[in-house]
Amino acid sequence: MKTYIRLLSFARPLSRFLTPFVLTSLIASVFGVLNFTLLIPLLSILFDQVNPAEMQKFLNQPPPSFATSPTGLFNYYFARVFQEYGKIGTLQFVCIVIVLSVLFSNLFKYLSVRQLESFKARMVAKLRETVFDKTLHLHLGFFSNERKGNLISRITTDVQEVENSIANTLSAASKEFFLLIGYIVALLSISVKLTLFAIIVIPISGGFIATLVRRMKRDAQEGQQRLSSLVSLFDETFGGMRVVKGFVAEGFILDKFRRENEGYRQAVRSLANRRELASPFSEVMGVAVVAGILLYGGSLVLSGQSDLTAAEFISYIAIFSQVTRPAKDISNAFSGSQRGVASGERVLELIDTQPAVQNKPGARTLSGFQQEIRVRNVSFAYNADTSVLQNISFDLSKGKTIALVGASGGGKSTIADLIPRFYDPTAGQILIDGIDLRDCTMESLRAQMGIVTQESILFNDTIFNNIAFGNAATETDVMEAARIANAHDFIMAQPNGYQTIIGDRGGKLSGGQRQRISIARAILKNPPILILDEATSALDTESEKLVQEALTRLMTNRTTLVIAHRLSTIQHADEILVVNQGRIVERGRHDELLTLDEGFYRKLSTMQSV
Incomplete structure (x- = not known):
């Protein structure tokens, strides 16, 4: 986590990007959840389950103001439209609201992505500039001991991995997290009993993902080291091609490449196998819980032992089916971020390297050579x-x-x-x-x-x-x-x-x-x-x-x-x-x-x- 936070700090000032990003992500999540909660009134109309007495209760409330919640605002106008235009007019009203909700959800999602891309571009540019600047000022002996290809790999490939992995994790940690919380709040508002039954999957999935992440970090570190060796081999081979051909050493070089390439392949395959395991595991657990809710909740509804209407229960299932997507995205992002964290550690190691030869505090400036x-x-x-x-x-x-x-x-x-x-x-x-x-x-x-x-x-x-x-x-x-x-x-x-x-x-x-x-x-x-x-x-x-x-x-x-x-x-x-x-x-x-x-x-x- 320390490495992750330090990498994000290269986009300072963070508030310039994170504040609008979090705000737009939050608004996009609110509209995203609203899209599914609107299924309840829509299905109630279609199933002819709109209660006139409940509509009158909404109409008797004071007119909505700025302090009115989105639910209260919708219920008030829903009741007004139902009273004036009947079922067909109300159906049209609900459909229009759903379209507008989807429009605003995607609009704010686009704005959040723009902020994220600006954040990624600034962070990566600053990180690459910092590591190159620090490398330029290292003492000459450092370059005698380090392979040039390894340095090039850190400045290019490793920084690119940071961009691909770390920034995507930030997106999942905020946007998908807000969406997940929004869905859970919506589920709790419909049925606390069913939601408590459903969330037992979270600690089970969390423990499994945590184990995967630890192993993936080791695979990612080995993979990046192997990739650095490949880049070094390319640099040495292309720079010394005259010698390679003069000594008919193409076969020797190819054997070295095959060994390094095979090591990299195995490291990447091991990392990919573990990374890809997170997604199906999360999905299977999610579907299993949905099936359990259908069995448990459906039995209650059919036997009349639940306060839920058929429209509310179907909407609950629809909303819960969406919970697995942000949960899966979050688990995928954190599992995939391990390659970025491993690359980030290699980059930060280079940044933290202190030159053996450097100016002492208060060093004098020579104005010329005299004696x-x-x-x-x-x-x-x-x-x-x-x-x-x-x-x-x-x-x-x-x-x-x-x-x-x-x-x-x-x-x-x-x-x-x-x-x-x-x-x-x-x-x-x-x-x-x-x-x-x-x-x-x-x-x-x-x-x-x-x-x-x-x-x-x-x-x-x-x-x-x-x-x-x-x-x-x-x-x-x-x-x-x-x-x-x-x-x-x-x-x-x-x-x-x-x-x-x-x-x-x-x-x-x-x-x-x-x-x-x-x-x-x-x-x-x-x-x-x-x-x-x-x-x-x-x-x-x-x-x-x-x-x-x-x-x-x-x-x-x-x-x-x-x-x-x-x-x-x-x-x-x-x-x-x-x-x-x-x-x-x-x-x-x-x-x-x-x-x-x-x-x-x-x-x-x-x-x-x-």
Whole structure:
């Protein structure tokens, strides 16, 4: 119930929707019940059981006012019409009232549905916006540990389940509940004895439905987890289709899909079996009670032991037959809501996840970069058992370039990730202009930095929007950045120039073209600090030359941290740090490191020159 209430709160202010929804649902229910209570006078006319003395009693009452009940109002005019127009006129009057009652019932039902749809749309939109916003602000390590397909499933499929299940439950919990109460009140007004006999089915049905709901929740949770695994498999397969086909792994992938799909099928089937059991059970119990009432009440009427007339008894049966519908809808809605509750819990779990890296209260806003970045005795571990960096220290002064080299997995990229505070050190500290990074706002810190990685991260958008990403740039600014990045010529050769859509992850461009667009994006940002993570290692010789020229222009008069695979690209760095197994094992300029006998850097240089 706590999950359910919290999900509804995303449509705040609730009174904006719930008040008119409850009001229109209540009025629709009143007219809905009235439709069947009008059967009594209708059948009384048809069976010629209208009592003139009772009609005169209604006429002797004071004329109706605003305080008069609907029943009193109807009885007064019913008696007037019967006196003036006789049976045929009264029959016409009752039929007209029934038509108007049905009209108003459906009118207010439509208005309540409109309010419900507005409520659903607002709740789901706000929920999806909240979960996406919270996900965007989670720390980088979260995305390394979570499968992307699982996140996509929570934001799309799970939120959709909330819309389908939770909102429908709200409708049943209010509109159908009012209708059920209205029917019960009408039944009690006709015969208390028969109604008390009939409602014994409620606790029996309630206990059965409660047991089903508990089991259905477990099935729903397993089903949503299986669906998330399927979405993850789709994402990985479609994103790596070149590898799948290159290794003739279609059969392997298909087997994985079949296992996940079969698990999902079984979970959905189990959930559906239990969910669908609620409806026939409720219906069978309802029909059984109706049969019991017919037997018990009919015997009383036929033997003359009941105060009910034949018209009242038939109307009672007609009204009671309608009780099973809202009761069944309510049980179906609550049983069906378990899938929505399970999905809602997965969504709320993501919303409640706290980022491991976040701004501390009162964090300072950096206005610029003036002096240096100092890394002091920094150690880092992704988890308690695996140490990635150990006692790393260096200074990166303004306008200087430091290069990180070493074997793969040595910790170079982790050092680069600590500078923009994608992670926090587990020991030691990093200072920018004498201020600990943890004392600065992440937004102002990262505003000082431009990052170009080995893998060009582009979006399925225009070239212009990819370069201007996050900046309100003019066309002139974007074109100038592209020229500096050696990208303008190939961009103009595209079908629509800067307005060309480059496909998913820039798939319509070559690796060198994608990298130059990434560099143009960094140039446009014009940051004082650059972080280049093996920006040329995946390129061919011609593309590398163009990209390296662009990088050289980008690095001019900037403070730069370079992770290099090819040593020829960092020979002019002010200092080279050789990182191996999480430690700095050598440091110095290119020519100095080459003089070290048995030095790690010298071995790397020798291997690359062969």
